[in-house]
Amino acid sequence: MESELRRRAGRRMIADWRAERGAFTVEELTVARAEMASADVQAFSTYPLWQRAHPHEVPGRAVLVTFDGAAGARWGWGGQDGGMGLVFELDPPLSGELRTQVIALWTDVTNAGGAVGFVAPVTVDEVRATADQALYGVASGYDHMLVGLEDGRLVALLFITDNRFVLKSHWRLLKRVMVDPGCQGKGYGGLLLREAEDVARKMGLVALQVTVRGGQGIEGFYARHRYRVVGRIPGALRVAPGDDRDELIMWLALD
Numbered sequence: 001m002e003s004e005l006r007r008r009a010g011r012r013m014i015a016d017w018r019a020e021r022g023a024f025t026v027e028e029l030t031v032a033r034a035e036m037a038s039a040d041v042q043a044f045s046t047y048p049l050w051q052r053a054h055p056h057e058v059p060g061r062a063v064l065v066t067f068d069g070a071a072g073a074r075w076g077w078g079g080q081d082g083g084m085g086l087v088f089e090l091d092p093p094l095s096g097e098l099r100t101q102v103i104a105l106w107t108d109v110t111n112a113g114g115a116v117g118f119v120a121p122v123t124v125d126e127v128r129a130t131a132d133q134a135l136y137g138v139a140s141g142y143d144h145m146l147v148g149l150e151d152g153r154l155v156a157l158l159f160i161t162d163n164r165f166v167l168k169s170h171w172r173l174l175k176r177v178m179v180d181p182g183c184q185g186k187g188y189g190g191l192l193l194r195e196a197e198d199v200a201r202k203m204g205l206v207a208l209q210v211t212v213r214g215g216q217g218i219e220g221f222y223a224r225h226r227y228r229v230v231g232r233i234p235g236a237l238r239v240a241p242g243d244d245r246d247e248l249i250m251w252l253a254l255d
Contacts, residue, residue, distance in 0.1 A: 085150070086148050086149070086150055086155070086156070086186075086188055086191060087148070087149045087150075088146060088147070088148055088149075088191075088192075088195050089146075089147050089149065090144060090145075090146050090199060091138060091144055091145055092145070092147055094135055094138065094139055098147075098154070099131070099132075099135060101153075101154040102131055102135065102154065102157065103124050103127050103128055103131045104124060105154055105155070105157065105178055105180060106127045106130075106131055106176070106178065107122055107123065107124050107127045108180065108181055109178045109179070109180070109181060110122050110127070112181035113216075114178060114181075115212070115213035115216055115218060116176045116177070116178055117130060117176065118130075119239045119240065134159055134175070134176065137159070137161060137162075138159070142161075142162040142164065143159055143160060143161045143162055144159070144160040144199065145157060145158075145159055145160075146158050146159075146160065146192065146195060146196055146199060148179075148188055148191070148192055148195075150183065154180075155179065155180040155182075155183045155188065156178060156179045156180065156183070156188050156189070156191075156192045157176070157178055157192075158174055158175065158176060158177040158178065158192060158193075158196055159174070159175045159176050160172050160173075160174060160196060160199065160200065160203075160208075161173045161174075161175050170205060170206050170207070171205055171206055171207040171208065171209060172200060172203075172205055172208055172209070173208070173209050173210070173211075174193075174196060174208055174209070174210045175210075177189070177192065177193070177210065179192065189221065190224075190225060193222075193225045194225070196208065197252065197254065200254060201254055205254060206253070206254055207251060207252060207253050207254055208227075208251075208252045208254070209249065209250065209251050209252075210222060210227060210250050210252075211247055211248065211249055211250070212247070212248040212249075212250055213237055213239075213245050213247065213248075214232075214237070214245045214246035214247065214248055215245045215246070219248055219250060222250050223250075225252070226252055227250040227251060227252045228250060228251060228252075229248050229249070229250055230249055230250065230251045231248070231249035232246050232247070232248050232249070233246060233247040233249075234246050
């Protein structure tokens with residue numbers, strides 16, 4: 001209830017700004033979001049460590065947890081050499097630098113064959129508008145962005161998106177699940193899904209959904225993390241003339 005009240009207050013603030021200023025940037029929206037996020041971070045930091053991560057499930061790794069001010073919660077998996085490995089941050093400040101990194105990662109993943117809304121080859125200019133739309137949803141308080149950092153560099157991310165429909169407010173849709181092509185094989189994709197699941201539980205959600213492009217075997221990755229196929233839309237995705245792919249709907253019940 002408190003979280004919903006904060007979101008409503010934030011939306012009123014944004015509406016007031018829009019009426020007063022007209023159009024404004026993602027960076028300006030971040031100012032409004034930061035105040036709402038601060039209370040969420042304080043609440044998140046009260047959870048016991050075992051609720052935030054499960055080190056016994058990743059042999060040779062240890063959990064390291066820190067909190068970066070009011071703008072976002074940061075925690076991570078330590079490397080086997082005792083140093084910091086993959087660090088997660090929920091809703092980091094949406095700086096111009098982060099925006100550039102998000103667009104670059106999105107472009108690289110697509111051009112490596114990833115199914116994240118485009119078909120290779122793409123340029124950063126082609127990705128920019130879609131990325132800005134996704135970041136706007138985060139800045140406005142509806143959606144969340146979970147990022148993974150390796151030595152301070154963005155190497156993984158996904159969006160936890162609101163359905164914008166009251167009858168579906170008890171679950172969310174995961175979108176744009178991405179890992180840097182140069183980090184493949186490190187298990188970062190699985191860790192990213194696990195952290196998203198933990199975040200969803202803390203949000204009080206009962207399920208997560210992801211849609212998958214057919215014909216690439218991606219559903220096997222999600223199936224290994226307990227997502228199951230609950231629907232299929234034949235030929236819903238046209239990746240090229242004469243090449244229509246099924247769209248698979250996969251569901252994770254948060255028991």
